[in-house]
Amino acid sequence: MKNLFKSVAxxxxxxxxxxxxxxxxxxxVNQETNNQQTNKVLAYIKNLGFTDSQIVENGNRYIVDxxxxxxxxxxxxxxxxxxxxxxxxNGYLVTNSSNITVKVDPSITSMRPEIDSAIKQxxxxxxxxxxxxxVTGSTYDILIKVDNTIGSSTCGQAYLSTSNGKAGNTxxxxxxxxxxxxxxxxxxxxxxxxxxxxxxxxxxxxTSIDVPxxxxxxxxxxxxxxxxxxxxxxxxxxxxxxxxxxYPL
Numbered sequence: 064m065k066n067l068f069k070s071v072a073x074x075x076x077x078x079x080x081x082x083x084x085x086x087x088x089x090x091x092v093n094q095e096t097n098n099q100q101t102n103k104v105l106a107y108i109k110n111l112g113f114t115d116s117q118i119v120e121n122g123n124r125y126i127v128d129x130x131x132x133x134x135x136x137x138x139x140x141x142x143x144x145x146x147x148x149x150x151x152x153n154g155y156l157v158t159n160s161s162n163i164t165v166k167v168d169p170s171i172t173s174m175r176p177e178i179d180s181a182i183k184q185x186x187x188x189x190x191x192x193x194x195x196x197x198v199t200g201s202t203y204d205i206l207i208k209v210d211n212t213i214g215s216s217t218c219g220q221a222y223l224s225t226s227n228g229k230a231g232n233t234x235x236x237x238x239x240x241x242x243x244x245x246x247x248x249x250x251x252x253x254x255x256x257x258x259x260x261x262x263x264x265x266x267x268x269x270t271s272i273d274v275p276x277x278x279x280x281x282x283x284x285x286x287x288x289x290x291x292x293x294x295x296x297x298x299x300x301x302x303x304x305x306x307x308x309x310y311p312l
Contacts, residue, residue, distance in 0.1 A: 103139045111153055112268060128265055128288050130220045130256065132233075140226035151277075151286060151305050152262040158228030160261065160310045164198040168208030171236060174253070177246065178207065181254035184285075184298050185261075190307040193261065205260055207253070210235035218291035221256040223264070231260035240291075247296040251285060255294070258286050262309070265289075266302075277304045 108118055108127055119126045125133045140155070157163060167178060182195040195205075213220050218241050222231030234256045241249050265288030266281050281287070283299035298306070 097135075101135050104133060104135055104137055107139045108133055111264070126217075126220065128268065130217060130288070131259055131264065132220050132222050132231075132235075134222075138226070151264060151266055152309060153223050153264055155224045155226045155262055156228070156309060157224050157230045157261050159204070159230075161192045161194050163193070163195045163205065163230050163261070164203040165195055165205045165207060166198055166200075166203035168206055170209040171207060171238065174236070174238065174249065177250040177253055180246075180250040181257055184250075184254050185257060185306070188298065188303045188306045190312055191303070191310045192312050193306060193310045195257065204230045205232055205234060205257075207234040207236065207256075209238045211237055211239040213237050215240070216291070218252040219256040221259040223259055224262040234260065244292050248292050248294075251294060251296040252291060254298070255285055263305075277301050277308055 104125065105118070108125060109115075113127050117128045123135050125135065127133060165178075165182070167175060171178070178197070182197070185193050185195055210220075213235055214237070217237055219234065219236045221234045224230055234253070236253060236256070241252055244252075263286050265286060266284035267287045267289070279301075281299055281301040283295050284302050285295045285298050286302060287294055
C-alpha cells in the first residue's frame with residue numbers, strides 16, 4: 064500500500080509539472096494578436112523612413128521624431144508604408160484637401176488667434192488647393208486641443224494623414240510649454256502640426272527623398288523638426304512649392 068501511495072504521489076507530481084510548463088509556455092490569443100499588430104505598425108513606421116531611435120513607445124501610441132503620432136491599433140496600409148518618391152510627406156494625400164474642417168476644443172479657445180494665423184498660412188499657399196476652415200459642429204476632420212502632459216520639451220503632436228485619404232484627426236498643443244513663446248512661435252507650433260495632418264513629415268528627416276522639382280535641404284522650412292520655439296515661423300518658398308506640387312489647383 065505504501066508503494067501505491069508513492070506511485071500515486073509521483074504521478075500527481077508529474078501531472079502538476081506538465082500542467083505548469085504548459086501554462087507557462089502558452090501565449091494568450093489576444094496577446095499574440097496584439098504583438099502581431101504592433102509589429103505591423105512598427106514595420107510601417109520604419110518603412111516611412113524612421114529609425115528605431117526616433118520611435119518612442121507611449122501607452123497605446125508610438126511617438127515618432129518627437130511629435131508625429133501613430134496608434135498601435137491603427138489600420139496599416141496595404142502597401143505597408145512602402146517608401147514613395149517624394150520628400151516631406153508620407154505618401155498619403157488628403158482627399159478633401161480643399162475643405163479640411165477643424166474643431167477648436169474648449170481647452171484651446173484662448174489660442175484662437177494663433178490657430179487662425181496658422182490656418183491662414185496654409186490657405187494662402189499659391190497654386191495649392193489646401194484649405195482649412197474652423198467649424199463648431201460635431202462633424203469635423205481635425206480636433207485641436209491642449210495637452211500639457213505630452214512632454215517637457217514637446218510643443219505639440221499630431222497624427223499624420225491616413226491611407227484612406229483622411230487628414231490626421233487630432234492635434235495636441237502643449238500650451239503650458241509654449242505660453243511664453245512669441246505669438247509668431249506659438250502659431251508656428253500650430254501650423255507645423257497642421258502640416259503633419261496633411262501628410263508632411265519633417266523636412267530635415269535624414270531619410271527623406273525629394274518632391275519632384277523641390278529638391279535639396281531647406282534650413283528655412285517650417286516643417287523642420289526639433290525646432291520648437293526657435294524654428295521658422297512662416298512657410299518657406301520650398302514649403303510652398305512642395306505644397307503646390309502635392310496639392311495643385
